[in-house]
Amino acid sequence: MKREIDIDQLVTAMKAVDEAGRLFEEAHAVYEARGLKRNSDDFKVAGGSVQTLQGAEEMALGTRKFLTELALIAGYAAAGLEDRVSGRSTTARAGFTGLAGGGARMARPLLDPTLRGLRLLLAVDFFEPAFRAEIEEVVRAEKATYPDPSMFRIRAASDGAATVGRTP
Structure with a gap:
């Protein structure tokens, strides 16, 4: 009986994801060591x-x-219990959250561990093309793009925006 899930391919992906995670944690530690704070x-x-x-x-x-x-x-x-994870392997090939959004927030140039982790994920023949494209976009981006500064602009009252602190 042929397995629906290629365990060897899954293990290869797991090893790459594990190493990429270690590299991302290393980069995070560097940022924290630089004194970056959320406040x-x-x-x-x-x-x-x-x-x-x-x-x-x-x-x-x-x-x-x-x-x-x-x-x-x-x-x-x-x-041999693949039926218990029905559909999860397909979903896993679509990738995971955190890379595109996280990469969009980060100052450029990206730290070397971050780039190595992203390239490691690109080298694995496991992910769907859309996820691979997200990773490539993070690698190629020349600057951070999130948040968009226009999110924080307050429109003038003449633009039809409500005036803060006043009730109509």
């Missing part, structure tokens, strides 16, 4: 210290959470 006023600035720290953490945590999902799929598949 800065620059949370509105793409690539600012608050956003960079948040982005690095999102990448590290997203990778670790995803590794747990892969381990669950591999465990059930190895035990």
Whole structure:
């Protein structure tokens, strides 16, 4: 009987995700060692210290959470209980949250461990093209793009915006 889930491919992906997670954690530790804090006023600035720290953490945590999902799929598949994880391997190939959003927050140039982790994930023949494109976009981006500064602009009362502190 042919398995629906290729365990060897899954294990290869798990090893790459595990190493990428370690590299993302290393980069996060570097940012923390630099004294970046989340209580800065620059949370509105793409690539600012608050956003960079948040982005690095999102990448590290997203990778670790995803590794747990892969381990669950591999465990059930190895035990011959693939039906218990029906559809999860397809979902896993779509990738995981944290990379695109985290990368969009981070100052450029990205730290070497971050780039190595992203390239490691690109080298694995496991993920769907859309997820691979997200990773490539993070690698190629010349600057942070989140948050968009226009999110924080207050429109003038003449633009039809409500005046703060007044009731109509």
